[in-house]
Amino acid sequence: MKKIxxxxxxxxxxxxxxxxxxxxxxxxxxxxxxxxxYGGGAIGLMGAVADEALKHNGVVTGIIPRFMVDVEWEHKDVEDMIHVETMHKRKELMVQGSSGILALPGGTGTLEELFEVMSLKKLGQYPHPIVVLNTNGYYDGMLQQTQKMVEEQFMRPIHNEMWTIVERPEDVVAAIERARPWDEDAIRFAGV
Structure with missing residues (x-):
């Protein structure tokens, strides 16, 4: 089974x-x-994602650092829960076990996770789709920033094609499934 x-x-x-x-x-x-x-939490959008997947008998794997378990952030209904020591290990296992990445709105942790995977993809280390759900225009500022990176030649134009932006939840699956393999020329010279 492919996991996102x-x-x-x-x-x-x-x-x-x-x-x-x-x-x-x-x-x-x-x-x-x-x-x-997902990150193993029981509240916020993390909890909503897990709850809805479980409601539909979906396969859910949570990966959560022990310090979050200690403060009772862990989702108790997710049976496949992996405890790790660090945030870094959590992210590493999430990425390694995935066939694609989906970024929903989030704070600094979400942005850090997303940008690390984008960097990995740029360097040819993550070949799978990256989809960003831009609910309510949440990521408009990030898109302006990445466009400025291209305009100022911190990235090449093709690097702004490493991910797919969708506005509606119903468009995510199609975006994952139609994502083309990351072009070899795009990673040959990962810099400018």
Whole structure:
């Protein structure tokens, strides 16, 4: 079974529009036969993704650092839960076990995870699709920044094609499935 690693917020205080999108995309992934790997949390968008996948009898793997277990952030209903020592190990296992990445809105942790995978893809170390769900225009600022990176020649134009941006949860599965393999020429000279 192909599994999609989902990076997203753990905050329970974000607007409902993000929870709705998280639930819809989780259901769409499960209904399309994908398993989900996520950060193991029980609240925020992480909890919504796991809850919805479980509701649809989906395969869910959580990966959570022990310090988060100690403060009771772990999702108790996810049976396939892996405890690790560090945030770095969590991210490493999520990426290694995935056949694609999906970034939902999130904070600094989500951005850090997303940018590391984008860097890996740029260097030819992650060949799978990266999809960003731009709910409510959340990632518009990031897209402006990556475009500025291209304009100022910190990246080549092809590097802005490493990921797919979608606006609706219903478009995520199609974006994953139509993603083309990362072009060899794109990684031959990963710099400018």
């Amino acid at each position: 690693a989902v990076f997203c917020a753990s905050s329970p205080k974000v607007p409902e529009v993000y929870f709705d999108a998280a639930r819809r995309v989780s259901a769409a992934l499960v209904q399309s036969g994908y398993g989900i790997i």
